[in-house]
Amino acid sequence: MMESKPNAIVAQSGGPTAVINSSACGIIQEATKSGKIGRVIGATNGILGVLKEDLFDISAEKPEAIEALKQTPAAAIGSCRYKLKSLEESRVDFERVLDVFKAHDIRYFFYAGGNDSMDTADKVNKLAADAGYELVCMGIPKTVDNDLAFTDHCPGYPSVAKYVAACAAEAGKDTEALYTTDTCTILEVMGRNAGWIAAATGLAARCPEDAPHLVYMPEAAFSFEKLVSDVKEVLNALGRVFIVAGEGLKDDKGEYVTADKGAFGKDSFGHAQLGGVAEMLKAVIEKEVGIKARFNKLGTNQRSAMHFASLTDVNEAYMCGQMAVKGAIDGVNGKMVTLVREDGPEYKCTTSLAELKDVANGEKKVPAEFINDRGNHITDAMRDYVRPLVQGEAPITIDEDGLPVFMRFERKPLEKKLPDYL
């Protein structure tokens, strides 16, 4: 009987990416193929959906919809930034998660997200073990920030890297064309603590004329004096300057460089809420250098740019989902799938596993050898790192409106078995 097989929950957490749905696709298709799992259940908006018992039957969705996940950006199951704290502080939440799992005979929990999600998965896992409830928790890496430890890179990063590098090349051509009035352009990209996204744009600079001319990452101490001096030097050489700035630039004391630190709130995970770096650079350059500057802020468009996503990324994200299921069925538990870059002249990526708790506490920044000595561009080592990741263009389906087609789940809800919560 189908019903005798244990069920699996798939959930997505944190900031969406172009390929987190590819990982979901890998999980769903592998789980279905395995014959070991009953129903694949979606938790609407990550752990929030579990807490609220807001679940839907992914196994009832059309196979075409599942396949179309590979071409759909963001998080089709739904994401959230709800963070469970320590077992002590959030014990009620953790117990509720376990109650929901028990009520729906969930024995597999596949959670795609960043450090915080791995932490949640790890704690749920420990609580289940303590309670003697058989549960397998597997993490799937996901973050455009590329800052997870123990993995060569994170699914989601290669796509944003490819897109922002192309954007830098394109807007750089715009600045090159119109430098007589719009002499300086600043492209602000994401990256709270790690400059991986900013660094990727450096790939577009194949010669000194090419944008970006200056790339500022949080890992290199930033100052306005340095900015002004860098800008003047590029202006002298080229008559124009194209700058990429990570949103989380820091000074030599490690403090965020913002116009008004106090004015920025915090997000639900307690991280400082950043913004305004490009506006600030624009103001300083216009005042101190005396040229017109403009800025582009791609915002969420950079992490959702399915129309120019990396095929390598789509495939690897799928593989991460697939390997999480294979591992779970083979008896692995409490691990996150990692990507491993094999040695050798050709890029080859395989997977391995890391402890959820280790990932939860790790953070990987752009290493010093990827940043030039002056802290204003990348090195060839960074180019060599990122180049294989951005290979290939993910296929998209274009409809009669000339636009990409994205899927949306039908979301047949699972009947609630527990009292309301939250």
Next chain:
Amino acid sequence: MMESKPNAIVAQSGGPTAVINSSACGIIQEATKSGKIGRVIGATNGILGVLKEDLFDISAEKPEAIEALKQTPAAAIGSCRYKLKSLEESRVDFERVLDVFKAHDIRYFFYAGGNDSMDTADKVNKLAADAGYELVCMGIPKTVDNDLAFTDHCPGYPSVAKYVAACAAEAGKDTEALYTTDTCTILEVMGRNAGWIAAATGLAARCPEDAPHLVYMPEAAFSFEKLVSDVKEVLNALGRVFIVAGEGLKDDKGEYVTADKGAFGKDSFGHAQLGGVAEMLKAVIEKEVGIKARFNKLGTNQRSAMHFASLTDVNEAYMCGQMAVKGAIDGVNGKMVTLVREDGPEYKCTTSLAELKDVANGEKKVPAEFINDRGNHITDAMRDYVRPLVQGEAPITIDEDGLPVFMRFERKPLEKKLPDYL
């Protein structure tokens, strides 16, 4: 003898687009093929290049470079925003233009740009006629703003339309995924006085769930009361809201809606310099509705997005350049090539001609029947207008870095024959 044939200048003006180089390609290839034109000469940075006698020999460029113009965004010859005023006010400039033309035996002037450029071309033409200097001036329409009169649409617009609509669809998916924290997203797009670019994003909304939920164009009177009421209504229905705002929103008195009108300067053409619409909307929504809002500002990335440009646009832009040369050789003078949408169930675009001076003084806004009664979205008439324009994806060449390849001219300079100017 080659030297006995008259020469042609090709120049580009104003804000770059994804396809202004396709028009240049059409001009150059048709001029070369015609056998009637000696050298095709590029004026570096539009009319500035003519004034400075900063010219280069396009006929000496490699044919592959000319062909690659079709895949290169912005303005490869170089653009500017230098505006010549009336013949009386700028007589010295106009006479200099004619002197440069005479010095290099320029008998054809092909100028791609918007209203201001058509005005310049028209005046140069009149001055030449008065001076008894045989000259043919032809305009090629170019503007992402799509606000030129006498043409069904402007080359450059279809590509930005396709790109921003895809961006709205994608970032809309991001908001849909993460609405539990990032409940509202504002996408700011270009369009100083005309809302054509904002309107194009409406194509992405195929059903009420789809982004954008609200589209604000300068043609519909905007107020913060209306915004707050619109946002609350969408929130009630969907729990999230995705807004597209043209940069030049105006109130019911036709005044720009800006946080601080006095703080914005003017650009070199005397237009009000806009900015900050998205920031303003974000602030009002956060304060008055009490939800978190974020904004994306695509800036120059929207007009240079070659990686998702419209193939229809590339082809039509090329055709405009080609027809300008054909017309010029056939004895047409003082006209801009226009695009004509033929009647019939299938989209078919041909070209016609309009007087340069008429184009210079015209402006085409989004008509009332393309905007819904509530002034916060588009109608099916707008969808029908824009749909055929965004068909097809322009081919791009991807290199070993996984990025689009763009060309750059070698720029063999023409020897200066006149004293310095400017």
